[in-house]
Amino acid sequence: MDWKHSYLSTLGILQRRRKELKLTQVTMAERLGVHLRTFRRWENGEDDPQAMDLFKWAGLLEVTIGVNGANLPHSGDWIAQSKNGGERA
Numbered sequence: 644m645d646w647k648h649s650y651l652s653t654l655g656i657l658q659r660r661r662k663e664l665k666l667t668q669v670t671m672a673e674r675l676g677v678h679l680r681t682f683r684r685w686e687n688g689e690d691d692p693q694a695m696d697l698f699k700w701a702g703l704l705e706v707t708i709g710v711n712g713a714n715l716p717h718s719g720d721w722i723a724q725s726k727n728g729g730e731r732a
Contacts, residue, residue: 651688653708658686660704674703 661671672682675696684690685700692700701708 654686654688657700657704657706660706661686664704666704671700671703675700 661668668682668686669679671686672679675682677696681690685692685696698708
């Protein structure tokens, strides 16, 4: 699996987790300190958040994000797992 596919799967996990927690996009944007349009573009994969924003976003949803493989660009797959042991990308 290439990194872009794994990344987009991670976005799907974050979106589903937000909905499980019954949080709106407005609430998430406020908690992340970004405009609603910015958050919507991140969640839809139209724009990419900076790494710190991505980890903060995941943390607010109790989702762990990491890279499966060596710490080299594009050498491993993204992984995302919710605190309740849910999905992995």
